Structure formats: C-alpha cells, structure tokens
Amino acid sequence: METGTRVDIHRHAAECPACRALLVAAVRSEGVPSDAPLESSWLGGRMQVLGGSWKPPTEVDEFRLVRLLGRGGMGAVYLAHDTSLDRHVALKLSIALQPDTHTLESFAVEARAIARIKHPNVVTVFRAGEVQGRPYLVYEYVDGKSLAELRLPLPWRYVLDIAVGLARGLCAAHQRGVLHRDLKPGNAILDTDGTVKLLDFGLAAFVEAELRMPRAAPGVAGTPRYLAPELWSGAEATPQSDLYALGLLLYELCTGGLPRTPGPLSRMPGALEPLGRCGALVERVPGMDPEFAQAIERCLAEDPQQRFTRAEVLCGVLERLRAPGADPAFAAPRPEHGARPWGAQNML
Numbered sequence: 001m002e003t004g005t006r007v008d009i010h011r012h013a014a015e016c017p018a019c020r021a022l023l024v025a026a027v028r029s030e031g032v033p034s035d036a037p038l039e040s041s042w043l044g045g046r047m048q049v050l051g052g053s054w055k056p057p058t059e060v061d062e063f064r065l066v067r068l069l070g071r072g073g074m075g076a077v078y079l080a081h082d083t084s085l086d087r088h089v090a091l092k093l094s095i096a097l098q099p100d101t102h103t104l105e106s107f108a109v110e111a112r113a114i115a116r117i118k119h120p121n122v123v124t125v126f127r128a129g130e131v132q133g134r135p136y137l138v139y140e141y142v143d144g145k146s147l148a149e150l151r152l153p154l155p156w157r158y159v160l161d162i163a164v165g166l167a168r169g170l171c172a173a174h175q176r177g178v179l180h181r182d183l184k185p186g187n188a189i190l191d192t193d194g195t196v197k198l199l200d201f202g203l204a205a206f207v208e209a210e211l212r213m214p215r216a217a218p219g220v221a222g223t224p225r226y227l228a229p230e231l232w233s234g235a236e237a238t239p240q241s242d243l244y245a246l247g248l249l250l251y252e253l254c255t256g257g258l259p260r261t262p263g264p265l266s267r268m269p270g271a272l273e274p275l276g277r278c279g280a281l282v283e284r285v286p287g288m289d290p291e292f293a294q295a296i297e298r299c300l301a302e303d304p305q306q307r308f309t310r311a312e313v314l315c316g317v318l319e320r321l322r323a324p325g326a327d328p329a330f331a332a333p334r335p336e337h338g339a340r341p342w343g344a345q346n347m348l
C-alpha cells in the first residue's frame, strides 16, 4: 500500500471509531505476526524494517558517535560527544532501510512532546535533525540503567520511590497534553543519583489540554505486553491507558513478573488471563504497604473508569505514602531526595 494511502486511512480512522475498530480487528487477525516480540514498541501493526547494510556515520553534525547504547523499535540510541559544548549526549537515529512518513512523524512527535514537558523526571531533548535523509534526536545523556536492566524484584519501599518519580513525570506529561502510550521498564532510566526519568515519547499522542479530552491517535500503538485491555478493542489512548501501563510496570518491579501472561498477539485481548487469578499484590509481596498495593491494583482495573481519574491523583497518593511523617521506620534511613545509597550500592 502506498504510504500516502496508509496515512489517509490512519487519519480517517483517528476520527472514526467504527473504522478504527474494524482496522484493529483486521490487524489482530491478520497483520500481527504471532511471534512479534511482546516487549517491543509497535505502531499500527507495523515494525520498522532495519537498514541492512546501512552504517551510521561516525559524526552527525557536531556530534561524534562514541558507542551504541541500545536499539529499539524506532531506531538506535548512541552515546555521543557534543563537540561544540564538550559534553556527552544520547543520540537516537532512525536506522530504517528507508525512513517513511511514520518514522519521520514519530521522531517529530517525540521531539515536540518532550520539549513541551520539561520536567526533572522526563529526559530533556536538545535537538532534532536529519542526517543522510534519516531523522535523529539528541537528548541529555542519562548515566544509569533502564528499569528493564535491574534485577527484580526490588524492595517495595524502593519501588515506591521510583513510583513517585514516574508518576510525577507522567503527571507533567498529561498536564501538558501529552500521552506517553509506551510506558514500560525499558522506557524509564534510573540515574546514578536515584532519579528516574521517562524516555521514548516516539508513540506519544497529544491531548486537547483545555478539554482534557484525548485527541484520537492513529491505530493501535505501544508495546503489546503493556497495552491496556481497552486498546486492544480499538479504544483511544487516554490518561487511564497510561496509568494501566504504569501500574503494570510497578507491579513488575515489586514482584519480578507481570500479573498475567499475554498469549499470542493474534488472539489478544482474549488471550490475556483474567487479573483476578493472580492473587492480591500484598500476598505476593510480604510486608508491602497495603495502600501502595491498592494504588497499583487500581491502575490495573480492567475498566478504565475504575482507575485513577488523573495521574495527579495517583501522584498525590504515592507522595503521601512516601512522606517522611507517614512511616518513621521507612523515612529514617532514607536520603533526602530518593534512594541514592540503596540504588548506588545494589543496582548501579
């Protein structure tokens, strides 16, 4: 199918729930390879065709590529040296065989989304550019580990610290009209000071800030393992679908696993085991604050209406639970700003 036609279809589907549901059903039954990775970002049933023999240049404008940090669904991320400002940065480059409209749009969306947010729990973007016809983005380099690289489970008190940072970052995004749509452990980095930062807004969608209503986003997007159930049925992404993904992420940090195992992609969401069978979080994590467990479980409600109404509300609950006065035993050994000594000694 011509790229222009596909874009027109997506635009129409974005405004028309009936066609969107039809497209989602078609993608579920035909377009999704049943062996597609459940952990990788995915947009409207397509994944990027990577650039075979194409080798990235060693210099991209004033940035000298130092080493590969990792590859994702949308491109490769390099540690780079900014030769004009003499500092390290992270440079994400599309390595698609031929970057199409989707790729270009996704880079542009990511740059604008992050630039709009500007928050200590969201990675900063410095530059958007193009090299050899491929888009690239330059971000602050976060020296640390993504949450996907940590040895799980983590102590629940430490997860609470991380949860506060993630909820603050998400709250800032939603307040500025940005839905992340791809929250997962690989898209959050814990730096050496114990500050967690959200990354990878390549699938973000903008929300009409005044109305607090989601503007329709094109097609199903996200990482299959972390998609809210309603998205599989063609519903639009909302702040509640981001909260569901955040709930899953926190559940995984506390227990080392997900509350349920997704089946083959082509049979989603029917292949999702009901959450009820997995047992309450407090039973899986001995000693866990029941209010924290409840907050995570509320994010995971099957019905989006039963989740928190806004990220701010979740943020308020988590901040209260972590407040030094709330539990002296918990507050005493902790540093002022997060969990630095624990993180530094145990994970980084």
Ligand SMILES: Nc1ncnc2c1ncn2[C@@H]1O[C@H](COP(=O)(O)OP(=O)(O)OP(=O)(O)O)[C@@H](O)[C@H]1O
Residues within 6 Å of the ligand: 039, 040, 041, 069, 070, 071, 072, 073, 074, 075, 076, 077, 090, 092, 123, 139, 140, 141, 142, 143, 145, 146, 182, 186, 187, 189, 199, 200
């Ligand atoms: N600003 C940054 N500073 C340091 N490391 C980064 C930065 N941005 C991304 N990374 C690292 O680069 C790697 C690739 O990131 P990217 O977000 O593209 O892929 P991913 O999240 O693994 O995959 P997917 O595209 O499927 O979501 C990850 O290991 C990530 O931790």
